[in-house]
Amino acid sequence: MSNHLSVQDLSASLDGVLSGPALEQLVAHLAGCHACRDAQSRLAKHDDALRRLLAHDPDDRTMDELARRSETLVVAIVRGTPEPPIVTSAPLAEEEDPDAPLEPPLAPDLGRPGERATAGGFGIIGFRPPVPTYAPPSDPDEVRRLIDALEKGNAGGLDAANVRANVRANVPASEPLGEPLDEPAGPSFDRVEQPGMGEAARRDEPARHYEPRADAPRTDAPRTDAPPIPSGPAAPSGRGFAHGGAWSADPPYHDQVHPAEAARFSAPAAGSDPMSREPRREPAWSRWGMEPDPLDPGTYRQPITDPFPIYARRPRAGRNRIRSQIMRASLVSALATVGGLLALVLVLRPSSLATDHAGARPAGSLLGVRLPPVLLTPHAHDDTSTRTPSAVVGSPDVRDAATRGAVETRVPRGSAADSSRAAAGDDPHAERICGQVVNMAGEPVADVVISVLGAAATRPGPSPVRSDEQGRFCLSATSGPHVVVIERAGLSQRITVGFAPGAPELQILLP
């Protein structure tokens, strides 16, 4: 057994719940035990740290603001108005915008390339970007000189004006930028690629090609990894990008255009007259940019310009076949289920018949399934006097429409029932049941008061009765279930007894 204090004792001492002899004993032990004193001081140190951590009370202003927000919510609840959202002084971690940048936005020069390009005028048709489309050339010697100046700490060599001047000296004379392209006056809608539209304009004006300004030719070659910049009038390649009324040479997606659509992006031949009366030799569906539908002969469709394969369209017949197979399987399974249920019913019915009249089990109850009671009784016109009860029970007679229901079936009366009725009196509905009262040891119990509970009409015989020395008694009542009260030594017990002709002897077991 340890001689030191337990953590529970130390914890209780810190909580100040010890008093009296327990506290004196603890203090005495701590005075002489260095280890327990250390353990207690360690626990006390953590308690102090917890107290400093968790007892952090906000100032009154913060608390008032907190209470004000809470009261706003409570007022809305009490008045039944829409409850405002719960807000905190700072958003929770899960409430912060996941799309918000974690860092402050970059300087305009370091922004995203797309924004910078948009701000620079790129992507605007008919507008020349005011910024060069190539990176400024770099002079390795100049860069090396700047690095050397940095390493030597010569800040004067890094004068921003000098650097810009050195860099600008290598930049070619820039052409005037930021001006709209020179376009002749005229309609700006699509004139070429839309069949049947703008025919007059197409006839009046030839298609215009994008021609970079040639008044300031470039003197140096751009970087090798930069896209080539046209330095002169674009040579007509026979294909162009016709959108918004402006033509540009060879947009990058022309290679993905379906061959049937290529005509739409082809520059019209010089001198061609789209409105000429000369009959065209190509079929109409081709002129309209359509193609025959291989899956539906005789019809034409818009060409598929994406790489989606045509054979991916599954024929409808295959799907119908699969659907019919599924329907057939479902039908077979449904028929099999119905047949199985019918077979189960046929199997269960004879079982219920066999147990009905034998009395071993309530009629119609098998494995928890309540089946309709089936009685094999003689027909109403049959002479029961010629049959014995044993012959009736289990008789394989088939019920027909004239067969009475279960509640109407005549119950054969035995001689015992007749005698009990005679003993009960002349009342034809009076039934008598005799029995014995025994205790747990099986010994008869005398002087037990037994009575039938209910109106006087249900008690044609004497009631209450007392059990005799042998514990025996006899009760009379009308046919049917009755509540029988058994009283002995101030204790009362109630049971329900069915009074019926031929009922077995009643055994009452007292504790």
Next chain:
Amino acid sequence: MNPQPSDPWREPGPDPGVLNAAQRGELVALFSMLRAHRLELWRVCLALTLDHRRAERLFHETLVRAAKNLRTLPPGSPILHWLTRLATHLAVAWTRQEGPRRPGEPTGDWPGGGAESPLAGDPRLLAALADVSVPDRLLLALAVVERLGYGDVARVTKIETLEVVRRLTRLRARLAGEAAA
């Protein structure tokens, strides 16, 4: 004016007249009940969440839940005990929704955070406290911070007194890094 109770944890339930008025929806009575215990409730929320912003939200949600269910408060019940249990249930529900905390996961925003945090010099204790379950954190807060006796802690949390003693002993041993006796 609503003077602060001398010992709000041990005071009996609110005055029946005030409680009835608050249950009828009188805002003055309701606010007088809630304002009287806002500081204690704030400390409980802070101990349950270990996060300044989440403590604010728990504080608001507790009062909202209390306003909605004030009719279920039986007369004579201490309202601070009831608010504490409401806050604990909400914090436990939050913890269940968010899943278990991963070991080593940093704790949340702390008032005065950074180097000015009261536990800046002992981050291990804060991490160990964050690994403690919410109900156990409440026990520590009531026993250590609010300095309630075992019987009072048992009354607030509706836990048996012996269980309170056992769990507090185990928690102290765990936080101090000692083996439980």
